[in-house]
Amino acid sequence: MHLASSSDGKPRGQHRDPGRGFLRPLSSLGAGTSGEIADVLPDSNGRTDRLLALGVTPGAAITVLQTFPGVVFLCDQTELAVERGVADAILVRVGETRR
Amino acid sequence: MSCHVVHERATAAPRVLTLRPRPLRIALVGQPNVGKSVVFGRLTGRYVTVSNYPGTTVAVTKGRAPVGAEVCDIIDTPGVNALDGTLSEDERITRDVVAGTECDLVIQIADARNLRRALMLTSQIATFAKPMVLALNMVDEAFARGIVVDAAALEAELGVPVIEMVAVEGRGLSELRDALARAGRPHVPVHPHASDRAVWAHQLTERVRHASSLSLAYVQEALARLTRRPETGLPILAAVLYSLYLFVGVFGAQTLVKLLEDGVFGKGINPAAIWIANRFVPFAFVRDFFVGEYGLITMGVTYAIAIVLPVVATFFLMFGFLEDSGYIPRLAIFCDRMFRIMGLNGKAVLPMVLGLGCDTMATMTTRILGTPKERLIAIMLLALGIPCSAQLATILGILGGVSFAALATLFGVVVAQMFFVGWLAARVLKGDRSEFILELPPIRWPRVGNLLTKTRLRVWWYLGEAVPLFLAGTMLLFVLDRAGLLGYLSAIGRPIVTSLLGLPESTAQIFVMGFLRRDYGAAGLFQLAHNGQLTGVQAVVALTVMTLFVPCVANFMMMVRERGLKTGLTILAVITPVAILTGAGLNGVLHALGIKF
Numbered sequence: 001m002h003l004a005s006s007s008d009g010k011p012r013g014q015h016r017d018p019g020r021g022f023l024r025p026l027s028s029l030g031a032g033t034s035g036e037i038a039d040v041l042p043d044s045n046g047r048t049d050r051l052l053a054l055g056v057t058p059g060a061a062i063t064v065l066q067t068f069p070g071v072v073f074l075c076d077q078t079e080l081a082v083e084r085g086v087a088d089a090i091l092v093r094v095g096e097t098r099r
Numbered sequence: 100m101s102c103h104v105v106h107e108r109a110t111a112a113p114r115v116l117t118l119r120p121r122p123l124r125i126a127l128v129g130q131p132n133v134g135k136s137v138v139f140g141r142l143t144g145r146y147v148t149v150s151n152y153p154g155t156t157v158a159v160t161k162g163r164a165p166v167g168a169e170v171c172d173i174i175d176t177p178g179v180n181a182l183d184g185t186l187s188e189d190e191r192i193t194r195d196v197v198a199g200t201e202c203d204l205v206i207q208i209a210d211a212r213n214l215r216r217a218l219m220l221t222s223q224i225a226t227f228a229k230p231m232v233l234a235l236n237m238v239d240e241a242f243a244r245g246i247v248v249d250a251a252a253l254e255a256e257l258g259v260p261v262i263e264m265v266a267v268e269g270r271g272l273s274e275l276r277d278a279l280a281r282a283g284r285p286h287v288p289v290h291p292h293a294s295d296r297a298v299w300a301h302q303l304t305e306r307v308r309h310a311s312s313l314s315l316a317y318v319q320e321a322l323a324r325l326t327r328r329p330e331t332g333l334p335i336l337a338a339v340l341y342s343l344y345l346f347v348g349v350f351g352a353q354t355l356v357k358l359l360e361d362g363v364f365g366k367g368i369n370p371a372a373i374w375i376a377n378r379f380v381p382f383a384f385v386r387d388f389f390v391g392e393y394g395l396i397t398m399g400v401t402y403a404i405a406i407v408l409p410v411v412a413t414f415f416l417m418f419g420f421l422e423d424s425g426y427i428p429r430l431a432i433f434c435d436r437m438f439r440i441m442g443l444n445g446k447a448v449l450p451m452v453l454g455l456g457c458d459t460m461a462t463m464t465t466r467i468l469g470t471p472k473e474r475l476i477a478i479m480l481l482a483l484g485i486p487c488s489a490q491l492a493t494i495l496g497i498l499g500g501v502s503f504a505a506l507a508t509l510f511g512v513v514v515a516q517m518f519f520v521g522w523l524a525a526r527v528l529k530g531d532r533s534e535f536i537l538e539l540p541p542i543r544w545p546r547v548g549n550l551l552t553k554t555r556l557r558v559w560w561y562l563g564e565a566v567p568l569f570l571a572g573t574m575l576l577f578v579l580d581r582a583g584l585l586g587y588l589s590a591i592g593r594p595i596v597t598s599l600l601g602l603p604e605s606t607a608q609i610f611v612m613g614f615l616r617r618d619y620g621a622a623g624l625f626q627l628a629h630n631g632q633l634t635g636v637q638a639v640v641a642l643t644v645m646t647l648f649v650p651c652v653a654n655f656m657m658m659v660r661e662r663g664l665k666t667g668l669t670i671l672a673v674i675t676p677v678a679i680l681t682g683a684g685l686n687g688v689l690h691a692l693g694i695k696f
C-alpha cells in the first residue's frame with residue numbers, strides 16, 4: 001500500500017505532472033522531439049538565471065535538434081548549445097514528435 | 100488605462116529643440132548579436148567592428164550623431180542577456196552604463212524574431228527608470244522565417260515608440276531618429292522576480308507576434324544543420340582549415356610575400372634606397388641606420404610591409420568571412436568536451452579562434468567567459484599557445500617549405516603543451532568552471548561591404564600598431580649592434596640558444612625582437628630560413644619556442660590591464676620556462692630519434 005502510493009516507483013528522471021503526462025529531462029529526448037519547457041532546476045551557480053535570460057523559461061516551445069557531442073535545441077527562436085549537465089536540468093513536457 | 104497613459108506621453112513630448120547643458124546621451128542596449136554596432140555605425144557614421152557572433156563588442160564605444168536639430172552622444176554597449184542576476188564581465192559594463200548618469204535615454208535594439216527575450220530585457224531596463232525606444236531590428240529575417248510582429252499593438256501596450264528596422268540596409272533609421280522625441284518609460288508591471296517577468300514577456304509576445312511554421316530560409320537552415328552535426332561538421336571544419344591554409348599560407352605567405360619581398364622590395368625599393376643613400380649620405384653611420392643590416396628601410400619596413408602585411412591582410416579577409424557567416428560559434432559544440440580538460444567550456448573557442456587574429460584583442464574578448472578562473476586560464480593559454488595571424492603565416496611560410504611532418508610536429512607539440520598547462524591550471528587554480536550554454540547565431544551570407552570595411556580597418560590598425568614597433572625594434576637592434584651589446588646579449592643567450600636548443604647564435608637576437616612583437620621575431624626567423632641558415636629541425640624548434648614564448652609587449656600590457664600586474668608577471672614566469680624547456684625537450688627527442696624532416 002505504502003509502495004503503491006509513493007512516487008518511488010516512477011522511472012528515474014521522470015516527474016509526474018498531474019493530468020498532463022510526464023515531464024522528461026531534455027537530455028533524455030531524441031533529436032526531432034518537440035514540446036514545451038515545464039521547469040528549469042536551479043543550481044548554486046546561477047544556471048537558472050542564465051537560461052532564463054536566454055529565453056529558456058516555462059511555457060517556451062522547444063525542439064531538440066541534436067544530442068551529440070552537445071545537446072543543441074531550438075527554444076522559441078533561439079538556437080542554443082548546452083552540455084549534458086545543463087540538459088539534465090531542463091524539464092520538458094513532451095508534445096508530438098516530428099523529424 | 101494603459102491607453103490613457105500612452106496617449107498623454109505621446110503628445111506631451113515636445114518636438115522642438117531643447118536647450119541642454121550638454122548633449123543628450125543615448126545608450127544602445129540589447130541582446131548579443133542583434134545589430135547594436137550596425138545601428139551605431141548608421142547613426143554616427145563611425146564604424147565599429149560588426150560580426151555575426153555574440154561577443155564582438157566587449158567594450159563601450161562612443162560617437163556623435165545628429166538627431167533633428169540636436170547633436171547627441173551615442174554609446175554602443177556590449178550585448179546583454181540580462182541586467183541583473185548572474186552577469187559576465189561584459190554584461191556588467193553595460194549594466195553600469197544603463198544604471199549610471201552617463202546615459203539619459205536608452206534605445207533597446209531587439210532581434211524581431213526573438214521578441215520574447217527582448218521583452219524580458221525591456222522589463223529589466225524599465226527598472227532603471229530611463230526613457231526608452233524599442234527598435235525591432237532584422238524584421239526581414241523574421242519575415243523570412245514566418246514571423247510578423249504587430250509593432251503598433253506592441254507600442255500601445257508598452258507605451259514607448261516601437262520602430263521596425265533593417266539596420267544593415269538603413270531602413271527604419273529616420274523613423275528611429277524621429278521617435279527619440281517621443282521616448283518614454285515603458286509601461287511594464289514591476290516584477291521583483293525574473294520568472295514573473297518571463298511570464299509577462301511570454302504573454303505579451305503571444306498577443307503581438309504572429310508566427311507561422313513556414314520558413315523561407317531553407318538554405319541557411321540546411322547550412323546551420325550541416326555545420327553543427329559531427330558527421331558533416333568535422334569534414335567541413337577540415338575543409339575550412341585547408342582553405343585557410345591555401346589562402347593565407349600559400350597565396351598570402353608564399354605567392355604575395357615572394358612578389359613583395361623579392362620583387363617590389365628586393366629589386367625596387369631597397370636597391371633604390373641604397374643607391375640614394377650611397378650617393379647623397381656621406382656618413383656611413385647614417386647610411387647603415389637606414390639601409391644597413393639593421394636598417395630602418397632594408398629591415399624594418401621590409402619586414403612589416405613585405406613579409407607580414409600580405410599574410411595579415413589575407414588572414415583578416417578570410418577570418419572576417421568566417422566571423423560574419425556565423426560559423427565560429429558552431430565550433431564550440433565540438434570543442435566543449437576537449438576544453439573541459441583545460442578547465443574551460445566550449446564558449447572559450449571564441450577568444451581562442453579570435454587569438455589567431457591578434458592575441459591582444461582576444462585577451463579582451465575573454466570577458467565573455469563566465470568565471471574569473473576561466474578568464475585567467477584562457478588569457479594564459481592565449482599567451483602560451485595561440486599564434487597570431489602574422490606568426491601563423493610565417494610558420495606556414497617556413498615549415499610549409501620544409502615538410503608536412505615538420506608542421507604537424509610544431510602544432511602537435513604546441514597543442515599538447517596547451518592541454519598540459521591548461522589541465523594543470525584547472526587543478527591548481529581556485530574557482531569554478533561555468534556550464535556550457537551558448538547561443539548559436541543564424542548562418543548568414545556575409546555582406547561584402549562589411550567584410551571589406553572590416554578588413555581594411557584591421558589592416559590599417561595593424562599598420563598603425565605594428566609598423567612603429569617594427570621601426571622601434573629595428574632602431575633598438577641597430578643601437579645594440581653599434582654599442583657592441585648585441586654580441587654580449589648573444590653571448591648570454593648562447594648556453595640556452597646553442598647548447599640547449601641547438602640553434603644558431605643569431606637566433607638569440609630574434610627572440611629579443613620577438614618580445615617586441617611576436618610577428619617581428621617570426622619575420623626574423625623567416626629571413627634566416629630564407630637564407631638557408633636554419634636546418635629543418637632548427638626551424639621546428641625555433642618556431643615552437645617562439646610560439647610558446649612570451650607574448651608581445653602589447654599582449655602583456657593587455658594582460659596587465661585586464662588582470663593586474665601580479666597576474667601578468669606570474670603568467671610570464673610560467674610561460675618562459677615552459678617555452679624553453681619544451682624547445683629543449685623537442686630538440687633532444689628529435690636528435691635522439693635522428694629525425695631530420
